[in-house]
Amino acid sequence: MADHAKTHAPLDEHVAHHFTDAEQQRESSKLGMWVFLLTEVLFFGGLFCAYAIYRSWYPEMFHAAHKALDVKLGFINTLVLISSSVTMALAIRSMQLGNKRQTMYHLFATLIFAATFLVIKYFEYSHKFHLGQLPGKYYTYTGIEGSNPHVFFSIYFVMTGLHGLHVIGGMIAIIIMLVKTSRDRFNALYYNPIEVTGLYWHLVDLIWIFLFPLLYLVS
Amino acid sequence: MDTTGTLFLPPANSTLASEVDPLWGFLFWSSTIMFAIVMAMIAFFVIKYRRRGQDTLTTGNAHNAPLEIAWTVIPTILVMIIFIWGFKSYIKFYVAPKDALEINVTGQKWFWSFDYPGGANSVSDITVPVGKPVKLLMSSKDVLHSFYVPNFRIKMDVLPNRYTTAWFEATAVGDYQIFCTEYCGKGHSEMLGKVKVVGEREFAEWLEKSSGMGEGLSLEEFGAQLYKSRACNTCHTLDGKKLVGPTFKGLFGREEAMTDGTRLVADENYLRESMLDPKAHIVNGYDPVMPTYQGILKDRQIDALIAFIKAQQ
Amino acid sequence: MEPTIPQTHYLNSPKGLKSWLFTLDHKRIGIMYFAAIMFFFFFAGLLAIILRTELLNPGRDLMDAEAYNRFFTLHGAIMIFLFIIPSIPAALGNFLLPLMIGAKDVAFPRLNLASWYVFVGGAIFGIYSLISGGADTGWTFYTPYSTSTTSSVSSMLLAAFILGFSSIFTGLNFIVTIHKLRAPGQTWFKLPLMVWALYATALIQVLATPVLAITLVLLLLERTMGIGIFDPAMGGDPVLYQHFFWFYSHPAVYIMILPGMGIISELISHMSHRKIFGYNAIAYSSFGIALVSFLVWGHHMFTSGQSELAAVIFSFLTFFVGIPSGVKVFNWVMTLYKGSISLATPMLYALSFLVLFTIGGLTGIFLGALSVDIHVHDTYFVVAHFHYVMMGGTVMALLGGIHFWWPKMFGKRYNEFWAATSAIIIFIGFNMTFFTQFILGAQGMPRRYYTYIDQYQSLHVFSTYGAWVLGLGFLIMAIYFIHSLIKGKPAGNNPWGAIGFEWETASPPPTENFVTQPVVTHGPYDYDKVLIPREMPTRSEKVAR
């Protein structure tokens, strides 16, 4: 614990009243985000379980159904998200060096990558809507062999849909960071919120890196 | 069912019950002793060390290794005994003897129906021979149910699209209560029935009689029998009162308003459809809860029920 | 010297409704949680009294089967999601945790406030479900019944989903707070055991709740789109639903009991002015329980059609929860040895806890034994078991905690005579209501039954009378607490002569908790080293004087 004698000394303006110092605050917010990421992992973990169980029950159907997904688009999207993780990391690095302009460029680039991801996803989705490859009782497509192909699409849409919501959530956070950066709210010593946003963004990326092979590359 | 069993249990009337009851007894007595020791210590300490006047510093050890080891190890041994015992008797629940009589059980909202080898069937009550293992092959037509006979200590969930099994060997002639113990909606607490355990000879006679198609009875008499044995009476009255479903009184020839806006006259075809595909038309003011009798009622039985309904004017 | 109440404290500064609604003060948020959970407890308790009254006779008395099904669903769902899970952590824990570790607040005060609003949001969906007809699935929402019933299930599911987030936020906040904000010198092994318990609880909240969240999402989608994961008619599997549900809901029962055990550790030690026996064992056993709790969920499914091998493994693991729980019980009992035991109301509740939780826990062992569970599964034996652990365990601990910290929270005393009287009435009423149900269950009476065969009637009648007695006890409690709020005498800073940071500050505490940062100088239960004079004498001492 930090020296408590400093408790009432005037501290960095960013330190909330109940923390002793900036270091304590920074560590707390990072730990908080890690714990939050843990809950996210378990949240998706439930879905991965459902996926594994249904895949083991209907291996043929899963194999037949996954061919309806466009591997090329999925692969492009994977590259897009990996790039966004890189720019996110660069944004943090730039702020650590106190470079506001560069931080903003990098954040903006991250945002563009995220938007690209969503646009590609939109084309994938609308194609499937068109074919009637929809979840559950809305499934009308007839071109897939095997029992209960609608279950594959239920899982596909729930997993990618929830992931998509997380992407949107991440974009909102990045926009907030962008605005705050432009208003000089951060500096080389205080960049905590960007760092935490970055942690979150990497997780969103990571989840996709699991989703892609599981859904698009069933062998 | 009386309450003369051991330690609050109902009487043990199956071979499995005599597997379970000794473990119950062991659990009961070991927990009672454990509980008594803990309570005696608490009572003793509370009385002896009750605060009477001004406080002083309390002294004494705040841990004691032998004691702590003892109260970890002793319960561990105890629960391992319980586990192994429970496990051993549980295995018996799963391996039905090879010569068991197989009966198909169907659970649906809110009654049980039973199909015996040889074509006989019954609703709500199941008739079985005493001293002979019986294996139940169970499934559900709608939601989950659970087949429970307290006197036999057996219980098993009944699922749609899947078979589950249970078996028992009754040790005494008599009627034993069946409950449904998986919550299944409105009629859950009335989804009852009886296991009628009879002698070997009576069972053979019963099978003979029940696989018949009402030979020697008029259609209407046979229908009256089915009205009870197929549980129509749990939802339909004959005296004009409204239960879960509309009354049969004056039903034939009546014009009924349906929830989809159509009006239909209850003729033979409509009655037949009501039994085989009840969801096709739902009478205004009722829930679509009538089960389908597709596959349960044979043609002659449907005819008999129609004749019976016709007669209720 | 008569103690007085300080001029300004967290309750009155700043003033105004707005200052409460936007407060970031953990104490105020704790009080707001407290008000909300007590409201839901009384409401769901009233539902219970009504449904018990229906069970006075077989057949229809007050309501029909459909209404009864809604009543027990609401009773169970409200008690679980809106009362017992948030109860100790979010209300008492929120109030006490920073005080106990000498901090000014929790790590994320805004998140803390957000969790309260999320709670209220969830509650609104729950109430919406209630007024739009109520759900009738039981609190377990088993498929395919829950996907096919036309009652108001979706909003109840949404409610539980949202409430999950409130629980996650609280857990997350506590973990970080305990890691990062402890007072100087307060090492892990100088923490009060309540803090250890809250930490173990928070871990479960954070790890298990997301799984419930995803389960509820899938169930909602099943209802609206028939996605075919849980509904057999669409190719799904109802047993899979049960696995998902219990993966959360079994650990959830330890979300309910662990904080209660934390309170009991505090009460037993402080009320008998005796150093707690086996501090380390109690602290570690919380983690033992938390860990094992993730591995035993299948013991709710011994008759569900899961594989026999799974059932055997789950049964085996189930018994290992009993060992650390037993360790705690024995440590508490040994703490009493050579203590200076006061029998004021908080201690009466702590002793009730010891009696009732031991019964509840030991009957849990019955349920864990495979072949015995087949007989008593889904009967009143299970109903009795879980009321003994939840009501007899958690609620008794909560009530003990409320009586113990009430003077700190509001700076006032309550009437000790009526408090002790109502504690005794509640104890008697509770046992009348629920002990009877063990016998009912052993005889085969199934649960969730709106009517029953005649043979069970006399026991049901006795149980219902018990519930009325219980209601009377709570009525008395409500009255003397309200009286205390209005007219209570000042309590003083440390009415029990207890050790702990929370007793070093004023009652009620000032907005920032402490005037100067407290520093640890001795262990949390060092009654063999320090003796702090009491400001509130016990009943027997008053008589003696």
Ligand code: HEA
């Ligand atoms: C606060 C909540 C709480 C707690 C703490 C517990 C604690 C335990 N529970 Fe309970 N349980 C519920 C809440 C809780 N339960 C609920 C809500 C349900 C029903 C849900 C529903 O279906 O609606 C349920 C149902 C339930 C079942 C399923 C029954 C069925 O549906 O068929 C089982 C089966 O194993 C079980 C077991 C246990 C065990 C072994 C413990 C153990 O943790 C108990 C440990 C404690 C002790 C053992 C006592 C103290 C120890 C000693 C004095 C030492 C000596 C001990 C030994 C020698 C063993 N519980």
Ligand code: HEA
């Ligand atoms: C924290 C959890 C909790 C608590 C505290 C309680 C408390 C009580 N419960 Fe509850 N109960 C559950 C959780 C809980 N229950 C759950 C999860 C279920 C399963 C639901 C399901 O199957 O899905 C259940 C089911 C359940 C049943 C089984 C229903 C069935 O299966 O058919 C019964 C029946 O007796 C019952 C009774 C009671 C009673 C009498 C109380 C009493 O202890 C209540 C005491 C409280 C009060 C009395 C209120 C306060 C007082 C007043 C408002 C004053 C006014 C009073 C009068 C005028 C008399 N409960």
Ligand code: CUA
């Ligand atoms: Cu069928 Cu309950």
Ligand SMILES: [Cu+2]
């Ligand atoms: Cu459990």
